[in-house]
Amino acid sequence: MKVDIDxxxxxxxxxxxxxxxxxxxxxxxxxxxxxxxxxxxxxxxxNYAGGAMRTLHKGKADEVTFDWDEMLAEVLRIPSxxxxxxxxxxxxxARDYFTEGDCLTRLGVWEKTNPSPxxxxxxxxxxxxxxxVARKRGADFYRHCKSPVLCYPTEHDKQHPTQKPLALxxxxxxxxxLEGDTVLDPFMGSGTxxxxxxxxxxxxxGIEIDPAYFAIAEKRIAEAQLQPRLEF
Numbered sequence: 416m417k418v419d420i421d422x423x424x425x426x427x428x429x430x431x432x433x434x435x436x437x438x439x440x441x442x443x444x445x446x447x448x449x450x451x452x453x454x455x456x457x458x459x460x461x462n463y464a465g466g467a468m469r470t471l472h473k474g475k476a477d478e479v480t481f482d483w484d485e486m487l488a489e490v491l492r493i494p495s496x497x498x499x500x501x502x503x504x505x506x507x508x509a510r511d512y513f514t515e516g517d518c519l520t521r522l523g524v525w526e527k528t529n530p531s532p533x534x535x536x537x538x539x540x541x542x543x544x545x546x547x548v549a550r551k552r553g554a555d556f557y558r559h560c561k562s563p564v565l566c567y568p569t570e571h572d573k574q575h576p577t578q579k580p581l582a583l584x585x586x587x588x589x590x591x592x593l594e595g596d597t598v599l600d601p602f603m604g605s606g607t608x609x610x611x612x613x614x615x616x617x618x619x620x621g622i623e624i625d626p627a628y629f630a631i632a633e634k635r636i637a638e639a640q641l642q643p644r645l646e647f
Contacts, residue, residue: 427601437495496554513549523563575605606632
């Protein structure tokens with residue numbers, strides 16, 4: 416099955432506002448959520464306590480340049496079935512927003528099977544990330560009676576600071592969509608969701624504001640389209 420790929424360079428809020436209600440089947444995304452301030456405060460506390468914690472630097476990838484409620488309203492409006500959103504410290508806020516929007520919601524966990532040992536001598540390893548799950552009325556679910564704790568290794572050859580494992584995103588896609596369905600990622604980054612859609616036979620709409628990451632996503636998705644389809 417040939418999939419339709421629609422990649423758009425620009426501000427996701429402006430582009431999403433032009434999209435009709437329920438015009439895609441699912442939104443799967445990982446927006447910037449501004450957690451770097453919290454990391455900085457943890458670093459300062461560690462130094463005060465006699466530690467020497469290292470910090471991660473994500474450049475512009477964690478900068479929030481949009482209104483969160485405005486973004487969540489669009490993410491809630493556009494899909495007809497499902498939403499998966501990684502949102503760091505704002506994940507429970509996003510979940511509450513989707514619950515108020517008449518969705519059945521859960522929190523999911525990505526457990527990293529190869530967590531970095533960074534700062535492990537001072538505190539528990541940073542080995543999990545949580546994400547908000549929202550199901551709209553009537554949506555089908557294809558992982559019956561499964562736990563939303565998903566165990567996958569981080570990928571070392573990353574082209575974006577917050578890039579998620581391809582296998583993890585494919586599992587989310589397979590849990591809530593069928594071949595020929597359409598997935599939107601309004602924060603496309605390096606295009607992992609688009610690659611996963613190509614490999615699983617889903618149509619994809621991706622939005623990215625940064626031209627450099629947009630070019631990376633274009634290249635990765637084009638290369639995926641040249642490869643044989645995977646069977647699931």
